[in-house]
Amino acid sequence: MNVEFINPFLQSLLNVISTMASMQLNPGKPKLKTDNLAKGDVSGLIGMVGPQTRGSMSITFEQGLILEIMQNMLGENPGTINDEVTDLVGEITNMVTGGAKNLLGEKGYNFEMATPMVVAGLGHRISHKADGKKIIMPFTSPHGTAYIEICFEN
């Protein structure tokens, strides 16, 4: 898995949050994940299957950040992670993956998306179990941190 495969996901997350929530996330340094560094309170997860490879992606939000995104997008803040928040995280996961799929399709990498799942639970950790390198990248904001993690089979 090379950087050409990763950047479209990172760019797509920045685009989605900027467009839909008028919020600028600050991208940190992408790095190889060697342990379970990302902890968060709500995560969107999705599987991907293509002719060349298959893999998985997750986006994990701290509660304060996703509630601020919800406030900016929908004008309401439920104060806790309810079904509306998990629906929003599912939508964001779909949009980010769809955006990356388009960018990668232009470069000749094609994959199909499975349907997203959302996990809610304070301080959970996610492990991607594909047999390939795992890339994790933090995005910071005054309201909290988000992490995107991607893993494709070699």
Place this chain on the structure above:
Amino acid sequence: MNVEFINPFLQSLLNVISTMASMQLNPGKPKLKTDNLAKGDVSGLIGMVGPQTRGSMSITFEQGLILEIMQNMLGENPGTINDEVTDLVGEITNMVTGGAKNLLGEKGYNFEMATPMVVAGLGHRISHKADGKKIIMPFTSPHGTAYIEICFEN
């Protein structure tokens, strides 16, 4: 989504746990999921993509049950959900989905599996966000409960 699509996953989970951990889970009643009933401590999640449909599946374990399964399979019980336990849950998720894929392939339903992800966090909840019916089924044991959840797009 019909029962023909669901049963192979349920059967496959019973087979995997029986074969690998010499443990009999007691299948409960499958039901349509209308809210987030399944709570657990460690979950394996996987996406699926086929020509007719796409969807997602998760298997959620209570801590006591997965540690007992680990004890039976590997002769060791770490007492907490560590990386070895999440690896095991990833393997179980792969095996259950692979078993169901074979059974469904014989009936003419084909799909490709993405790679599994594992979530660890006490008392987390999972929502499948595909636009289709969600089926949840509990499996009980003296050591705790497991839940399998499946959702395919209509």
